[in-house]
Amino acid sequence: MLPLPEHMDKGRIFSASTFLRGGVDFEKIKELAGWLTSVPAGIGPVVLAVLMCNVLYALKYSLNIDL
Known part of the structure; x- marks a missing residue:
């Protein structure tokens, strides 16, 4: 597996106030x-x-109908 860039994390980023922020540091990537x-x-x-679009396409295909 390739190493991630410095602004990305595999899981989560916690800010100084311990809020969950996701897998990208916004300030570094903006x-x-x-x-x-x-x-x-x-x-x-x-x-x-x-x-939902894919579900409708699958339904259309399985029932052989034209929507």
Whole structure:
């Protein structure tokens, strides 16, 4: 396994106030990244939407129907 860059962690990052912040140190990455998602919401809504689309495609395929 390749080593992670210094601004990334395998698991979680705790700030000085011991709040859980996710796997990327925002202050170190904000100049490098084009897009960031917030830790509390993250990409959950996007993942859910894509998952539901895939479920509909699977249903369409299994029933051989055109939606």
